[in-house]
Amino acid sequence: MSDMTKPHWLVDDLGPKGAAFIDLRDFAPPPENSHGSLFLPDRIEKGYHVEEIRDGAYWVSVGWYDCMFVVTGRGVVVLDAPPAVGERLLEAIETVTDEPVTHLIYSHWHADHIGAATMFGPNIEIVAHERTRDLLARFPDPYRPLPTDTFATDATLDVNGVKIELSYKGQNHCEGNIFTYLPKQKVLAAIDIASPAWVTFRDCDSSENLAGWEQAHHQVLEYDFDTVVSGHVSRLGNRDDVVEGVEYLDDLVRYARQALETIPIEYFHTGMDGPYRAAFRAVEENYFAALVNYVTKKVLERKTSNGMRWEERLNGADVLTKHNAFAILEKTRLERTHNGYLRRDGTPTSDKFFI
Structure with a gap:
C-alpha cells in the first residue's frame, strides 16, 4: 500500500516494536463447514440471518456475532444483545412473532455481547448471575442496565411453560459467565466457550481463567444437547463440533x-x-x-x-x-503446578521443574 492510499491512522513502520499485519493469503483456505451464515443470501442482503433451531427457539447471526431468542406464547425471551447485531435483532424477532420481549438474559457482563440491552426499553426483566450484576454496578454503562433478577448457582426461568435452565459453574471466560440450556429444544448456549468449526479468537478469546475455560469445554459435553450457540463464528454447532474443539484445546x-x-x-x-x-x-x-x-x-x-x-x-x-x-x-x-521449586542451592526438586 502506497503512502498516497494509506489512511493516516495506519501505523505499519514500527518493525519489532509493533504488531505484524497478516495478509489474507497467509491463511489456509477455510474449511467449507465453517462458512455458516457468512454467505447466506438473507444475511448478505439484510445484514443478518434468523433461523428457527427448534420449537420456538431462534438463532440470529450477523456473521461475526450471534445470539438467541425463544418465543413462549406470552412474550419473547432473549439471550444477549450484541451491539454488532443491534436493532437487527428487533427486526429478526418481528419477522417471526408479534409478541413483546419480556425477558433478557445476560450470558456475562462483557459489552460486546450485551451492549445493546437498552434497545428493549425499561420494562423488561433482566436475568443474570450475581457477579455480572456486581461488575456492571462497579463499571456502569448506560447501554447495559443492571439485572433485575440474579442467582448464585442455578436457576430456572419458566415463561408460559417454556423452561430455560441457567447454571454458573465458576469463573471461565470471565466471572459470571453462565450456561443457558433449553431442555425441551436441547439447545445449549455456551457463549465465548464453544467455537464450532473455528479456532477461538486470539489469546483464547481473552479469557480470564484458562483452567476454568478449559474445564468449561468439557462441562458443555455434560449436557444433553443437539445444538450449541457460541456467540460468535457464524454458525451453530453440534456435539461433534464441541468434541472437535476439545481435542484442539487438549x-x-x-x-x-x-x-x-x-x-x-x-x-x-x-x-x-x-x-x-x-x-x-x-x-x-x-x-x-x-x-x-x-x-x-x-x-x-x-x-x-x-x-x-x-x-x-x-x-x-x-x-x-x-x-x-x-x-x-x-x-x-x-x-498450574510448576512441578516443584528451587532448593537453597539452586537445584530444582524435579527434573520437570520450570520457572
Whole structure:
C-alpha cells in the first residue's frame, strides 16, 4: 500500500516494536463447514440471518456475532444483545412473532455481547448471575442496565411453560459467565466457550481463567444437547463440533506443558553479562517465542483423530494457533503446578521443574 492510499491512522513502520499485519493469503483456505451464515443470501442482503433451531427457539447471526431468542406464547425471551447485531435483532424477532420481549438474559457482563440491552426499553426483566450484576454496578454503562433478577448457582426461568435452565459453574471466560440450556429444544448456549468449526479468537478469546475455560469445554459435553450457540463464528454447532474443539484445546494444553518442561530459559541468557545485562525483557521475549513456536509446530504438524491436520479442520488454526498457544503457556505458568521449586542451592526438586 502506497503512502498516497494509506489512511493516516495506519501505523505499519514500527518493525519489532509493533504488531505484524497478516495478509489474507497467509491463511489456509477455510474449511467449507465453517462458512455458516457468512454467505447466506438473507444475511448478505439484510445484514443478518434468523433461523428457527427448534420449537420456538431462534438463532440470529450477523456473521461475526450471534445470539438467541425463544418465543413462549406470552412474550419473547432473549439471550444477549450484541451491539454488532443491534436493532437487527428487533427486526429478526418481528419477522417471526408479534409478541413483546419480556425477558433478557445476560450470558456475562462483557459489552460486546450485551451492549445493546437498552434497545428493549425499561420494562423488561433482566436475568443474570450475581457477579455480572456486581461488575456492571462497579463499571456502569448506560447501554447495559443492571439485572433485575440474579442467582448464585442455578436457576430456572419458566415463561408460559417454556423452561430455560441457567447454571454458573465458576469463573471461565470471565466471572459470571453462565450456561443457558433449553431442555425441551436441547439447545445449549455456551457463549465465548464453544467455537464450532473455528479456532477461538486470539489469546483464547481473552479469557480470564484458562483452567476454568478449559474445564468449561468439557462441562458443555455434560449436557444433553443437539445444538450449541457460541456467540460468535457464524454458525451453530453440534456435539461433534464441541468434541472437535476439545481435542484442539487438549493439544494446546498438552504441548504447552511439554514446552515448559523442555525448554530452559537459561539458553537465552547468553550475553546477559555484557552491555545488555539490563535487557532481561529480551530474554523473556525470546524464551516465550521459543515456547510459542514449539507448541505451534507440534499442534499444526500433528495428524488429528480423523487423520487431518488442524488447518484442514478449523478455520484460522494455521495463523491463530500461535496466539492461543501464548495464552495457554502463560496461564499454565500462572494457574498450574510448576512441578516443584528451587532448593537453597539452586537445584530444582524435579527434573520437570520450570520457572
